[in-house]
Amino acid sequence: MIQTSGVIICLGYILGLLFTAVPWGGVWILVLGIVGAILFRRRSSSQQLAQKAEKAGSKNKAVPNTWQTNPHPRIWLAAGLVGLLATLYFQWRVPQPGAKDISQFVPPGNSSNQEQLVIVRGEVASNPRLTRSQRGQFWLEATQIDEVKNEKGSAGVPKGVTGKLYVTVPILQATGLYPSQQIAVTGILYKPKAASNPGGFDFQKFLKQEGTFAGLIGRQINVLDQERKWGWWQIRERIVRSQVRWLGIPEGPLVSAMVLGSKAVDLPYDIRDLFVQAGLAHALAASGFQTSLILSVILQLTRRAKKATQFTLGFLALIIFLSLTGFQPAVLRAVIMGFAALVGLLLKRKVKQFGSLLLAATLLLVFNPLWIWDLGFQLSFLATLGLIVTVPALVNRLAWLPPAIASLIAVPLAATLWTLPVQLSVFGVVPSYSLLLNVVSTPLISIISIGGIISALVGLIWTQAGSFIASVLHYPTDWLIKLVEFFSKLPGNSIAVGSISTWQLLTIYLLIILVWLVPWWQRRWWVANVIAIGLVFIPLWHSTNTLFRITVLESGTEPIVVVQDRGTVTVINSGDEGTGRFTILPFLQQQGINQINWAIATDFQGNESNAWLELLQRLPIKNFYEYSPNPENSIATQAIQQELQKHQGFYQPMAVGQAVKTGSIVAQLINAQLPILQLQILEQNWLLVGNVKSKEVQQLVKNGSLPRPQVLWCSPQSLKDLVIALQPQVAIASSVNFDPKVLSELNQSQTKLFFTGRDGAIQWTPDGQFEAFIEAAENKSSIL
Numbered sequence: 001m002i003q004t005s006g007v008i009i010c011l012g013y014i015l016g017l018l019f020t021a022v023p024w025g026g027v028w029i030l031v032l033g034i035v036g037a038i039l040f041r042r043r044s045s046s047q048q049l050a051q052k053a054e055k056a057g058s059k060n061k062a063v064p065n066t067w068q069t070n071p072h073p074r075i076w077l078a079a080g081l082v083g084l085l086a087t088l089y090f091q092w093r094v095p096q097p098g099a100k101d102i103s104q105f106v107p108p109g110n111s112s113n114q115e116q117l118v119i120v121r122g123e124v125a126s127n128p129r130l131t132r133s134q135r136g137q138f139w140l141e142a143t144q145i146d147e148v149k150n151e152k153g154s155a156g157v158p159k160g161v162t163g164k165l166y167v168t169v170p171i172l173q174a175t176g177l178y179p180s181q182q183i184a185v186t187g188i189l190y191k192p193k194a195a196s197n198p199g200g201f202d203f204q205k206f207l208k209q210e211g212t213f214a215g216l217i218g219r220q221i222n223v224l225d226q227e228r229k230w231g232w233w234q235i236r237e238r239i240v241r242s243q244v245r246w247l248g249i250p251e252g253p254l255v256s257a258m259v260l261g262s263k264a265v266d267l268p269y270d271i272r273d274l275f276v277q278a279g280l281a282h283a284l285a286a287s288g289f290q291t292s293l294i295l296s297v298i299l300q301l302t303r304r305a306k307k308a309t310q311f312t313l314g315f316l317a318l319i320i321f322l323s324l325t326g327f328q329p330a331v332l333r334a335v336i337m338g339f340a341a342l343v344g345l346l347l348k349r350k351v352k353q354f355g356s357l358l359l360a361a362t363l364l365l366v367f368n369p370l371w372i373w374d375l376g377f378q379l380s381f382l383a384t385l386g387l388i389v390t391v392p393a394l395v396n397r398l399a400w401l402p403p404a405i406a407s408l409i410a411v412p413l414a415a416t417l418w419t420l421p422v423q424l425s426v427f428g429v430v431p432s433y434s435l436l437l438n439v440v441s442t443p444l445i446s447i448i449s450i451g452g453i454i455s456a457l458v459g460l461i462w463t464q465a466g467s468f469i470a471s472v473l474h475y476p477t478d479w480l481i482k483l484v485e486f487f488s489k490l491p492g493n494s495i496a497v498g499s500i501s502t503w504q505l506l507t508i509y510l511l512i513i514l515v516w517l518v519p520w521w522q523r524r525w526w527v528a529n530v531i532a533i534g535l536v537f538i539p540l541w542h543s544t545n546t547l548f549r550i551t552v553l554e555s556g557t558e559p560i561v562v563v564q565d566r567g568t569v570t571v572i573n574s575g576d577e578g579t580g581r582f583t584i585l586p587f588l589q590q591q592g593i594n595q596i597n598w599a600i601a602t603d604f605q606g607n608e609s610n611a612w613l614e615l616l617q618r619l620p621i622k623n624f625y626e627y628s629p630n631p632e633n634s635i636a637t638q639a640i641q642q643e644l645q646k647h648q649g650f651y652q653p654m655a656v657g658q659a660v661k662t663g664s665i666v667a668q669l670i671n672a673q674l675p676i677l678q679l680q681i682l683e684q685n686w687l688l689v690g691n692v693k694s695k696e697v698q699q700l701v702k703n704g705s706l707p708r709p710q711v712l713w714c715s716p717q718s719l720k721d722l723v724i725a726l727q728p729q730v731a732i733a734s735s736v737n738f739d740p741k742v743l744s745e746l747n748q749s750q751t752k753l754f755f756t757g758r759d760g761a762i763q764w765t766p767d768g769q770f771e772a773f774i775e776a777a778e779n780k781s782s783i784l
Contacts, residue, residue, distance in 0.1 A: 005075040007355070010362040012079030016086030017365055017372040021502075026087030033080015037073035090369045095211040101163040102142040103213035106189045117148035118189055120216060121224070124181045125164065127233055128174035129266045132578075136174025140165040140185065140216070148186065166192070166207055169218035179233050182225035187218035196554035196760040197583055198773060199428070199499070199590030209370060232323045235460065236264055239324070242459030242466035243452065251477040254284075255470060258445070259452040261286030264326045271481070277494060278484045279434025282415070283445050286325045287380050288387075291334040293449060294321055295341065311346045315339070329364060329371050330380035336360035337384075353388045357381070375426060379419050386418030387411060389516050412438035421500070421508045424536065428499040428590050433487045444480045448473055494618075498540050498592030508532045540592045548664070550681065550764045552713060553587065554756035554773075555579050557734055559688045559713045562587065563681070565663035570598040571615075572667070572677070572688070580611025585618060587761075595619060598662035600654070601626040602669060602677050602688075612640050620647035623662075627654040627669050671700075678707065682766060689714040689722060701725045711764075716755075723751050730754065730770055732762055 012033065019025025097103045107116045125139040142165050146158040167185060177183070191214055195202040207213065239260065244252030250271045257265040262272060262284040275281055298314045305313075318335045325331045337356045344351035361381055364371060371377045394410035401409070412435055424430070431437075451473045459466020487493060500508075511528040514521040521528055544567050553560040555575045560583070563570040569588075574580050588596075599621045601612060615621065624644055626637065641651050654660065660667045666680040675690030687709035692700070698721075700706045712728040716735035720742050723731050731746075732754045746753060752770070754762050759772035 005071045007358060008071055008075050008079045009082055010358045012081075012083040013086045013362055014365065014372070016083030017090055017369050019083065020087050020090045020372075026084040029083030029087070030080040033076050033078070033083065036076030036079070040071065040076055041073040086369070090372070093369050095208060095213075095370075097213045098162060100161050101213060102145060102161045102165055102189070103163060103191060105145050105159070105161065106191050106214055116188065117186060117219075119146045119148060119158075119184050119186050120144070120161075120165065120189075121146075121158070121182070121184045122165070124177050124179050124183060126179060127237070127266075128177050130171065131168060132269055133168075134171060135168045136171045136177075137166070137168045138174060138177060139210075139212075140167045140183075163214070164210065164212045166210075166212055166215040167218050168215070169221060173218065173221045177221070178228065179231050180229045181223065184222045184224055185216060185218040186220045186222075187216045190215050190217065194774065196756070196774065197587055198551070198761060199586035199588075201582060201586070209374065232326075236260060236324050236326075238463065239456045239459055239466075240265060242463045243455055243470040245463075245467040246471040247467075247474055247477070250481070251474060252470070254477055254481070255448055255452045255455075255473055257284045258449050259286065259290065259456055261325045261328055261331065263328055264324065274481075274484055274488055277431070278437055278488045279431030280437060280441065280484060282379075282383065283441070285330055285376065285380070286321075286328070287330040288334040288337070288384055289445075290321065290449060290453070291318065291331075291338045293453060294318065295338055297453075299345075307346050307348070311342050314342045314345075318342075329368075329374055329377035332364055333357075333360045333377070333380050333384070336363060354385075357384055357388060375422075378422055382418040382422060383415040386414040386416075390414035390417060393522075408439055408442055412442070417512065421505050421512075424497060424500045425502075425505045426499070428496055428592060430495045430497055432492050432495055433490060437484070437487045441480060441483055444476050444483070447476050448480065451476070496589045496592050496594050497536055498543070499590045500536060504535050504539070507535055544592065548766055551587070552732055552756065552762040553583055554734075554760050555583050557715065559734075560584065561679075561688070561713075563662070563665055564591065564593075565665070568597045568663035569593050569595065570600070570662040570665065571596050572600045572679075573602060574599075574611035574615060577611050577614050580614035584611065584615060588619065593619070596621045597623065598660070599624045600660065600662075600667055600677075602654075602675055613643060616640065616643035616647075621649050622647075623650045623652075625652055625654040625660050625667075627656075676700075676706070678709075684711060685709045686711040687713070687726070687728075689718065691715050692718045692722070698725070720746060723749060723753075727751065732756065 012029065015032075016026060016029045019029050022028060102120065105118070120140065120142050121144040122140045122142040125141050128136045128138045131137045142161050142163055144158040145161050167187075169185065169187070192204040192207045194204040207215070240253070240256045243256050246252075247255060250268050253265055253267045254271055257267045264286070267284065272284065275284055294317050295314055298317050299310055302310045302313055318338050322331055322335045337353070337360050340351050340356035340359065364377070391407075391410045391414045394414055395403075395406050398406035398409060416435055416438075420430070451469065455466045455469035455473070457466075458469055511521075511532050515525050515528050516522075546566060547564050548566055549564045551562045551564075553562065556579070558573050558575050558579075560575055560579070561570075561572040562584075563572075571584065574584060596615070596619055599612065599615075601624070612621075612624075621644060624640065626640070643649075644651050654669060656669050656671065658668065664682060668678045668680075670676050670678050675688075676692075677688040679686035679688070685707060687706070689706075689712065692714070706726060708726050708728070710729045712722060712726060712731045714722050714731070714733060716733045716738060719731065719733045719735075719738075722728075723746055727749065728751055730752045734756050735758075738755065743753075754770065754772060756762060758774075760774035761772075763771050763773065
């Protein structure tokens with residue numbers, strides 16, 4: 001469908017967008033284009049000489065056919081120029097807040113804790129969804145803002161604003177909202193934060209990709225417009241209700257997600273996490289499978305009709321499907337390729353799948369170049385590329401198997417080969433049984449998808465009939481959920497290998513491309529596999545066995561410390577359940593940690609730490625020490641002991657004064673009434689101090705109960721007293737905002753201050769200084 005010159009131009013544009021992550025990336029692409037033009041100019045000269053020799057009747061007529069397909073050098077130069085322009089186009093399209101953007105009205109301090117109430121009026125831009133914290137979330141196109149002066153109302157003239165807001169409200173406030181509805185939300189504006197910990201979620205980057213620069217914690221919603229305007233959301237809602245009616249939850253939302261995609265359906269998070277953890281997330285993303293299924297059904301039903309009729313009906317079906325799914329990048333890619341297939345059918349020409357994929361990717365990236373860094377777009381493109389170029393070769397190698405079984409194995413294997421490097425770069429985790437699960441679950445996924453599409457179509461016409469058809473899918477859907485649960489509970493269901501670097505990612509893809517294009521590598525594919533595996537595991541093995549690093553994670557009010565001691569991992573404290581899931585686990589996965597050797601729970605805040613249960617369900621803990629005033633009455637402690645027994649872990653209550661040696665560190669709780677934990681790390685003395693009052697600090701220092709540490713962690717309330725009394729070399733507190741007068745006074749001391757709320761995680765290695773994660777990330781971004 002695309003000639004060789006077109007392929008090179010498209011690749012130049014895509015590579016130009018990818019090179020935006022490299023300093024002077026556009027210039028490098030132009031240089032590559034110039035080098036390609038020079039090299040192929042020589043080949044063109046050879047081709048011309050061969051053609052002259054052939055015309056002259058030369059006996060040497062065995063001119064290689066490859067010369068006849070080599071593009072002109074001008075094409076390579078044009079591709080370099082297109083790549084350079086792509087980098088400039090990308091920078092031009094990067095969203096920036098305008099002068100009247102709603103983010104410009106966020107109070108100084110960049111904090112959601114400032115109780116400055118505002119009323120924001122605007123139009124609802126999405127259906128409400130349930131967040132993990134059980135709040136309603138939706139997008140709001142803001143038009144006006146008004147500051148609330150008192151409890152009775154607001155004063156002043158409303159100001160006109162622009163921009164989109166990420167709004168969260170109590171779930172009951174969000175119930176019944178729908179797109180295009182005019183509302184007024186009373187709440188607190190805030191600016192999103194970047195990732196504060198290695199491996200953490202970058203909320204700021206996520207909102208920026210959506211063209212949003214502020215959020216709103218809503219308290220109350222006033223509906224200004226009761227008129228219900230028609231939209232595709234109504235059809236989507238009708239389908240979901242029809243399928244949930246008799247299927248129930250979670251089966252109903254799961255079927256709807258497999259038809260419309262999880263982004264268009266409010267799927268329960270436990271089901272979503274289950275499929276992602278097992279390596280079956282693609283089943284929840286509407287894309288190529290559903291598009292192929294829809295076209296196959298349309299063409300089969302209209303096989304006796306004219307080609308123009310088939311084209312029209314197929315075109316309309318794809319447009320409707322695209323509108324229902326919400327114009328997601330992966331679906332757009334699949335629909336464009338479907339359009340290409342329909343055009344080929346109409347013109348009676350065979351469509352080259354690789355050409356249509358490249359054309360679809362280029363068109364989408366021209367429409368929105370920022371999608372080049374959208375994970376869904378990347379995985380969809382790579383998985384489809386794998387199906388096109390790798391499945392035929394795999395089927396040939398599996399020719400000794402029945403064709404159906406060979407295809408069943410080849411399809412998920414090809415998709416995994418092409419998408420796994422990106423998944424390792426982003427998540428650093430390998431789902432161990434993903435390939436086997438994909439093979440076993442494919443029949444169930446096919447049945448559910450086909451049945452879901454049929455029930456959706458019927459449900460649009462007759463709701464009860466659609467519900468009846470969906471109810472037939474109860475057992476296949478229930479079997480699929482149980483199958484995924486079974487694989488998720490198998491030992492070693494996921495292996496953390498750590499996030500691979502850019503050079504590892506590029507080298508692995510280079511090996512994959514060599515095996516795809518070069519015959520020598522095709523015959524030695526196993527060599528490429530060995531090299532790729534070595535590229536992932538050898539650096540991980542070396543880092544695990546040589547690295548000594550202490551990380552103080554940004555986790556709010558409780559000190560969470562992770563010690564990586566040459567293969568031995570110690571975790572001190574865990575925070576609440578959300579901290580375990582979104583702070584500790586992502587960090588451990590990014591570091592390639594699959595086991596916690598020592599865990600120490602000191603109950604700094606006087607609350608039971610639920611995060612240990614979350615960690616134990618994902619990682620084994622070998623030795624668990626806990627200090628609690630009444631451990632025998634703690635339900636959480638009993639649950640922890642049960643989970644430890646499953647992994648043959650050791651549990652022991654921790655007494656005051658008891659020294660716990662974990663590798664190269666010694667931990668000791670030195671006070672029963674006040675939470676104070678002393679850590680002897682190599683030749684340094686670390687002190688973790690909880691909420692201590694000023695009088696208590698003076699008394700402890702007077703009694704000699706507080707040894708002078710090199711490193712101090714404490715709450716912001718007691719920071720000043722402890723720094724003055726103990727004079728540590730380094731002090732770490734959790735606050736993001738601090739009294740400027742007190743801060744100025746402390747800066748005059750010899751103590752170096754860090755605030756995890758401002759600086760993010762703090763890391764230390766014996767060979768280096770203390771490093772703030774946010775500052776290091778900003779330095780890296782400025783270089784790139």
